[in-house]
Amino acid sequence: QVQLVESGGGLVQAGGSLRLSCAASGRTASRNPMGWFRQAPGKEREFVATINWSGSNLYYADSVKGRFTISRDNAKNTVYLQMNSLKPEDTAVYYCAADSRTLYGGASTKDYDYWGQGTQVTVSS
Secondary structure, X not given: OEEEXXXXXXXXXXOOOEEEEEEEEEOOHHHOOEEEEXXXXXXXXXXEEEEOOOOOOEEEOOOOOOOEEEEEEOOOOEEEEEEOOOOHHHOXXXXXXXXXXXXXXXXXXXXXXXXXXXXXXXXXX
């Protein structure tokens, strides 16, 4: 079992920044590929970014590339999502996810078997 707890969400003006954190605990938490997803009201959950266990392999959705950065600190069992140049369309609940089955995370919700409870990010125009 892997437990995930997100934090760092909030209200920010367009153009601003936020850093989300995801604290992982449980079996082999530091060895799992991790991902960030988001879900806006009335929309499906969508992929944002993923990182493998060593941090050597990163992948981003086109909509956030160049603005968001995913990173991890395995000593702290924590994954981060630095979000810069935020736009109103980034408003959503952001979820952290862990993949306990493969070495590299994917871009589908089906690639992950553990999820956090989510943290709200609201970007005002």
